[in-house]
Amino acid sequence: MADKSGLELLTMRKLGEALGVEAMSLYNHVTNKEDLIDGMIDVVFDETQLPGAGAWLPAMRARAISLRDVLARHRWAVGLMESRVSPGPANLRHHDAVLGSLRASGFSIEMAAHAYSLLDSYIYGFAQTQSNLPFESSEEIAAIGHEMLRHFPRDEYPNLAEMIGHAMKPGYNHGGEFEFGLDVLLGGIERSFAGVEPA
DSSP states (O other): OHHHHOGGGOOHHHHHHHHTSOGGGGGGTOSSHHHHHHHHHHHHHHHSOOOOSSOHHHHHHHHHHHHHHHHHHOGGGGGGTTOOSSOOHHHHHHHHHHHHHHHHTTOOHHHHHHHHHHHHHHHHHHHHHHHHOSOOSHHHHHHHHHHHHHTSOTTTSHHHHHHHHHHTSTTOOGGGHHHHHHHHHHHHHHHHHHTSOOO
16 A cells, blocks of 8 residues: 555555454554554565675675665655664564674674665665656656756756756666666775775
8 A cells, every 4th residue: 555655645544444444453463553664664674685695795786776676666665764663573684684794794893884874875865866756767757858958948057958868868767877876885885895904
């Protein structure tokens, strides 16, 4: 329901109706809506690929792409992933696995904290931006681009006009920018990690 209509439209009454039960019977399973959201966030974490054993960089890259893809399916969750004060087991397992992968690769706890914070800021920030874009397909980008270009003088904003023209090319995929940025970020973490003495 949240995937289809957004979290703000999800109520215990509507959930009860969808399940064919009285809303009050839901309280036999969850304490309140916040408890329900905790469980929903746990499902989102459970759908995300955990970093496996081995080299940290491919593990963090795969985890980042997986989390971005999961958040594209569950856009309502983007701003809630790190806000839960009663995290479920999948949430805890996810965080522990990411830190464990970094620590097993020789990251100090300080460097692991830096890497985790940078990666999540990038993943969640990109997911938030992507969830707010008024387009999904290259055809929609082209239609919006044409409309935007009609409303401002190109000679006053030549760089913006050039970027819109670039995005309007067939096959352009804004989501593809994620992996480029991710690789730049991972490269920076790798260089910083290489310059740190083992803990």
